[in-house]
Amino acid sequence: MALRVIRAPGRPQWAPEDPLDELAERLAEVCAAAVHPYEIAAVLEAAGLTDEQAALRYGRPDSFALAEDLFQRVQRSYPEPKAPAVDPWRGSLWHCLLRGLVFALPGLAYLLAAPLLGSRSYSGGADPGTLALASSVLVGWSWNQALSHRAYSWLGLGARAEAAGCLGVGALLGALLGAAAAAPWGAPGAVVAFAAGQSAYLSAATVLMVLGRQRYLLVAIAPTAAGAGVTLLVDLSPAQRGWTLACSLAVAVALAAGRVLRSRRTGRSPAAVPAARSASLPHGLFGLAVGVLVLLASLGDVWHFGAGGAVNGPSAVALTLSMGAAEWLLYRFRSRSLAGLRVSRTTSEFLARTGRTLIVTLGGYLAALALVGYAAALLWPNAPLLDGLRLPALLLLGAVLWTALLLQAFGAAWPPAAVCAAAAVAETAAMVGHLADPAVLQLAVCGGAALLLVATAQAQLSRVTAHR
Structure with missing residues (x-):
């Protein structure tokens, strides 16, 4: 709706236009919404209008007098109340707690595998098994943190197929690097095998979480969680422990591979240009x-x-x-x-x-x-x-x-x-x-x-x- 500006009455046709009319037209929305002339005066002062300028340009003694004239010349037209602003950052507490549980449950694998690892401490430092597992974890955290950032940069552009391709290649490399990091320490073969499985699971978990399927990890970790619970009641044989861990790993890898293949079929986005690979470097450094x-x-x-x-x-x-x-x-x-x-x-x-x-x-x-x-x-x-x-x-x-x-x-x-x-x-x-x-x-x-x-x-x- 157009705002009505009331012009000064009684002005002859030959007389020049009142500059206040032009100012009222320019500030019509501000003046129409004001509930007091002081609101208009504040706008004038914010625009840099001084009392001297009010006198020279508009023939008013100061900005407050000018604001009162503007307040009278423009009809009131208050805006309709706005709808409550939508909060884009409203997160679900239960969803976040579920993600925290997904982060923590893989720790049960250490409880289940403890008799298989057979690590021991030497005086003055950690044993080779501990060093092998720690090295594998550090490589995995660093690599997958950078990989997640890289994949999210594709997803932010709507390029889900490219993100899935990035995750597929990156997860495989991350699993290999994590396994390789455990090898040089002279740890027992069972420890190196567990580190390799741990790296593969971490890579699969990264794929599922980035692609929004973290609940699948609850399915994958279920055998390990059940096995860890059983050990509190009865002792499992090494073979039973190993097969339980392998089952969780196989399910996680299968689910991750399935999501990558399905996402790759969504179609490519040739116009998408992701951030430079160097942008993921600080995220990898942070993970390490x-x-x-x-x-x-x-x-x-x-x-x-x-x-x-x-x-x-x-x-x-x-x-x-x-x-x-x-x-x-x-x-x-x-x-x-x-x-x-x-x-x-x-x-x-x-x-x-x-x-x-x-x-x-x-x-x-x-x-x-x-x-x-x-x-x-x-x-x-x-x-x-x-x-x-x-x-x-x-x-x-x-x-x-x-x-x-x-x-x-x-x-x-x-x-x-x-x-x-x-x-x-x-x-x-x-x-x-x-x-x-x-x-x-x-x-x-x-x-x-x-x-x-x-x-x-x-x-x-x-x-x-x-x-x-």
Whole structure:
């Protein structure tokens, strides 16, 4: 509907047009929606109109008098109430918790395979079997993190067939690299075989999760979960344990291969141009650094104290299980930040809202991590309790992981990768040099990294342009 501007009455035909009429036409929408002349005055001042200009151009003593005239000349026409804004970041809590469970359930394979691996600790360090498994895990985490980013870059362009092709080739290479990483340590054949199977499962899981079929992994891991449950009641033979693990692996690989073949038939997108391969490099570096930090938290005592050290398995379990809550809280941060962007009137107000949202969501994740960590420590046989410095060290590592994921979610890949890589190098060097107790090292290194990442997140995410 056209807005009606009431022109000054009684003006002769030969007289020049009142410049206020032109200004009223230009600001018609603002004037029609105003409930008080001061709203129009604020717009005029924001446009740089001074009292001197109001007097020279429009013959009014100041901008407030000019605003009152504009308010009278334009009929009121208030806009209809807008429908509530749709929140694009509303994540399902149960869906996120399911993903966390999918991340954690493969750990049951270690429980089922423990009698087959037969690892032992040597004085002053970890045994070849542990080193072989750790090397395979690190290669797998790093490779599949980069592979996921590469595939998602194709999916973001609507090129599902290209994403499936990338995943098919990349998953095969990742499985081979993970198996090769376990070979040079002189570990027993059963350990190398388990590492190869672990790498193949991780590659298959990456394919299914990127293609949105993470629920298939519940089917794949069901034999291993059932076998691990049976071992609590009766002892299984080595052959039974091996066949159960092989069954889960075969199902996972078959499901992943099926999804790749089906997605390849969706048709190619010749116009799609993905990001350069180098864009996936920080994601791979981040996966490697996180893997090192988690392994040091789990095996630090073994490598530092030798036979007297205990595996801190509950820390790794807690971090893995908490990823579901972490993902949901990332959604909550984005949702609340977007809501704050809509209601904030100034940059400083938005900065304060973003800071409060960061504190609340990070605090919520750390609370969930502490709860899961305590539960895992109580249920894990012969595991060290989260007493003394262990709980603060675990929480600081969790703060590093969650804040790094938050930055990655907003497209900042290199800062979290660089900080986590530096932390991993520093903690590894200090561990090799036996400079301090592993819990003290983790507390110091992860504490510094967490402070740096939180400061980086506050600086980058308080900018309005980061939330486009």
